Amino acid sequence: MTTKLPPSFAPLLLALAASAFVAGCGNDTPDALIASAKSYLAKNDAKAAIIQLKSALQQNPSSGESRFLLGKALLASGDAPGAVVELRKALELRHPESDVVPELARAMFVTGDFQRLTEQFGQTVLPEPLAEADLKLTLARTYGGLGRRDQARSAIDASQKAMPDYGPANVFRARLKADTGDMDGALADLQTQLESTPQDAEAWQVKGDLLAYGKRDLDGALAAYRQSIEVKPNFVPAHSGAISVLLAKRDVPAAKAQLQQLQKVLPNHPQTLYFTANVALLDKDVAKANEIAQRLLRAAPDNPRVLQLAGAVAFQQRAWLQAENHLVKALQGAPNSDIARRLLALTYLQTAAPEKALAALQPLLDRPHPSAAVYALQGQAHLQAGELELAEKSFAKAAEINPNDTRSKAALAVGKVLRGDAETGVNELEALAADDTGTTADLPLIGSLVRQKDYAGALKAIDALEKKQPDKPVAANLRARVLLVQGDRAGATKAFERALQIQPSFFPAAAALAQLAIADKREGDAKKILADVLKADPRNSQALLANAAMKAREGAPREEIIGMFTNVIQIQPTDPAPRLALINYALANKDVKAAVDAAQQAVSAIPNNPGLVDALGRAQAASGDTNQAVASFNQLARLMPKSPQPYLRLADVHWSAKNRDAAIDALKRALALDADLLPAQRGLIDAYLAGDRKNDALAVARTIQQQRPTEAVGFLLQGGIETSQRQWDRALASYQAGLKAAPDSTDLATRTHSVLLAQNNPTAADQHAANWLKAHPKDAGFRFYLGDLGLAKRDYAEAERRYREVMELAPNNALAMNNVAWLMAQSKKPGAVALAEKANELLPKRPVIMDTLAQALVSEGQTAKGLDVMKQALALDANNPSLRFNYAKLLIQAGDKTAARTELTALSGLGEKFPRQKEVGELLKTL
Secondary structure, three states: OOOOOOOOOOOOOOOOOOOOOOOOOOOOOHHHHHHHHHHHHHOOOHHHHHHHHHHHHHHOOOOHHHHHHHHHHHHHHOOHHHHHHHHHHHHHOOOOHHHHHHHHHHHHHHHOOHHHHHHHHOOOOOOOHHHHHHHHHHHHHHHHHOOOHHHHHHHHHHHHHHOOOOHHHHHHHHHHHHHOOOHHHHHHHHHHHHHHOOOOHHHHHHHHHHHHHOOOOHHHHHHHHHHHHHHOOOOHHHHHHHHHHHHHOOOHHHHHHHHHHHHHHOOOOHHHHHHHHHHHHHOOOHHHHHHHHHHHHHHOOOOHHHHHHHHHHHHHOOOHHHHHHHHHHHHHHOOOOHHHHHHHHHHHHHOOOHHHHHHHHHHHHOOOOOOHHHHHHHHHHHHHOOOHHHHHHHHHHHHHHOOOOHHHHHHHHHHHHHOOOHHHHHHHHHHHHHHOOOOOOHHHHHHHHHHOOOHHHHHHHHHHHHHHOOOOOHHHHHHHHHHHHOOOHHHHHHHHHHHHHHOOOOHHHHHHHHHHHHHOOOHHHHHHHHHHHHHHOOOOHHHHHHHHHHHHHOOOOHHHHHHHHHHHHHHOOOOHHHHHHHHHHHHHOOOHHHHHHHHHHHHHHOOOOHHHHHHHHHHHHHOOOHHHHHHHHHHHHHHOOOOOHHHHHHHHHHHHOOOHHHHHHHHHHHHHHOOOOHHHHHHHHHHHHHOOOHHHHHHHHHHHHHHOOOOOHHHHHHHHHHHHOOOHHHHHHHHHHHHHHOOOOHHHHHHHHHHHHHOOOHHHHHHHHHHHHHHOOOOHHHHHHHHHHHHHOOOHHHHHHHHHHHHHHOOOOHHHHHHHHHHHHHOOOOOHHHHHHHHHHHOOOOHHHHHHHHHHHHHOOOHHHHHHHHHHHHHHOOOOHHHHHHHHHHHHHHOOHHHHHHHHHHHHOOHHHOOOHHHHHHHHHOO
16 A cells, blocks of 8 residues: 655754765865865865865864864764764864854754753853854754744744844744744744845745745745745755645656755755655655665654654555654654654554544644644544544535545535535435545545434445455444444444454444443453453553553552553553543542642653643642643643633633633633633623623623524523522513523523522412423423422422422433432332432442432331441542431431441531531430
8 A cells, every 4th residue: 555645844854974985185284174174164065075174183183173163064964963973072172162062053953852952052051142042043943843832932032132133033933923823924024034134045945834834825935945945055945845845736747856956966965865765655666765764764763854754654564553653753853743643643544543543633633724634634533433423524624625635525515414405415425435446435425324314324335335445444333333323232232343353453343342331231341342452452552541440430449540550651651641541530539749740741751732731730720739720721722722722721720719800811812712612601701790790791691692592501691690680580581581592491491480489479480380391291301490499398299299200201310210219218118229229320329329328228227238338428428518417317327326426526527618517416415
């Protein structure tokens, strides 16, 4: 199998050791040789300079100046590793730091040695302004490559402070501005720089980058790159940009011609070799591409672009594990490389690992303008995972951006289905699927047929897909999910098992089978399913995490669960999922310090991963470290510029810190990104009400009504605002208006009833309830509300009647079942235990439901068993004073006055924190 690789989006910075070549130079003295080398360097003839300098060093190996100039010449020739060696020797020989350090930093940058570069020179300050500006510029580029935008900005500020009119720093600042999405501003800044320095080759090259990848103006970009090459014929980044654009335009002959120009100027430069390998891939000469990739890897094993190339070659060779290893390592060094991410996602799709593919793509989707190709890959991943509706949305976005390719045509057909023209859309998809030997149209066709509930058609389309991909588990997995929708659990189970026969490590099918087993209370089978996946793929992090989750569900010791998560992290150190699971587990267990420590380690190991940065912010917020949490969520906002989620997090943190104005500002910023985001709108209403800004709160509620005219939520919020002000008439008017817009809303019906009661109008309330029940005979929610109302009034007969009506409409409603069991236990009716046990089976390990079961057991004479159940409930929720109070009452019934006194005394110490102190005091008097 072969695949076309997309063009590189930025100049490749590679390193390649040049072969040693020493030529005799007669009786020239070292000084004469050095002078000759300087003359060659001034003419950009690095090769001749290297010959002269090596001759000089034969005569005087301790010459710091010769070592410095040789390092500079080697770097100019493309031999960055050799340059690093010579420049370090120059420093050892005490050649001036202002000469050596900027060149050494640049050489380390080219080799991709980013971490050591920042550690060694991050705090260095050079006395010479130009040298200081140069060093700080290289550091800015390094931080940018690592995705550390704040540090990149600080470094470029320092560069321009050292030398305010330093052109290269101005150019890089324009690139930083482009990274924030201000492409027009960045191009304007570059134009200003070019007007003052029209012979600035780098400025022309950066302009080409911004036009190509910010404006998608390939012709304009190509003109800028060629202008850069005209200014400086051996400027590699401009050649790279031009070749990349020509490849993007699918003009392979022109790209080859451009490569030939580069080969004439710098035949052995690593970038030349890089593009030579890429062209070999296009020509399907994988052997040649592999030979070059291995040569480059030997010279620069940690360089992200070299690793990306090696990953592409391995992909062509169908060496999926090797491709994954290379690409994951490439992204560690260059997390912003979109090509490496897309190729990694494709690799995961080839190995049927859709969850990993989605995780790899997420940073690209969080950017301001994801490409059609990224959305198309997302759609494929969702389909592999069986997430049909999400896949349709992704394909539709791809079609909107690029309606001309086959994948986007399929997405357009899906769009017709979504807009109601199902027949036309499905017909187009069927035609595309029949004409395409690939699966571009098959997958969206299946999704559309399922959406239309045409399950027979979907199964037929799945049969066609299976014929195209008999060696992949995707069709079997989709068949299983369609059968599940139809209620055919046995057929679905067989289909999931078939998927695992094809690929034993295919986790989506294994996870579904395990869930079915757990639902049937076959925990042993679920464990075996996961064990079989791990037998096939011992490093499968998803199966390992699912195994840990099962252990946690069974109540395994915390240390064991943490050990399991830690083991997964050690097996897959670059996978964020196990790290995130460990953080969430610690937070769920209220071990905040462990959560913060785990999150800090995670972010250090995998920088700029949005999920991990979010987890760090949540852990910091839970620990009460507001400032650090705010910093983390601000970083998250920079990583996810299109998402309102970081601002919702910020609002929560500011709200907890009682900084209402900051919370309001964060919520407004969230709404600027998503104008009808309900959580932000609800939060804004709460914040306005807390600040006694009722009119502002009402304005938000009315906006929601305009955005969602047929939904209840805007009217519920408006009524809630009026209710909070005890404006009953206005609240009633809002709820009644809402019922006209959403006539079947149970929430609006219950709120209307409650306001009528608040107005002391029970007759109207009763009439409203009767009318509603008559018009909505199957509304279990309203009946549950009436049951709660009867419970609050201590009208236990009415409450039980209403809850039983709920049970008739929804036989598995565990809460109604629990409430009936409690009422039966209070009146010592037989059958309370059986009902409470069934509720406990439906909602296991819920302390409130276990409380009811305990009371039912005691009411039927099973006192010891009831006390044991109550102890288990307290173990799950030890800080619940109501549970403790009920436990004390059960102890009294059991005759254990000493234990009861201990519990009641502890409750008495809570004071106003437990409002039932009068009852506590009365019970203590009886002991």
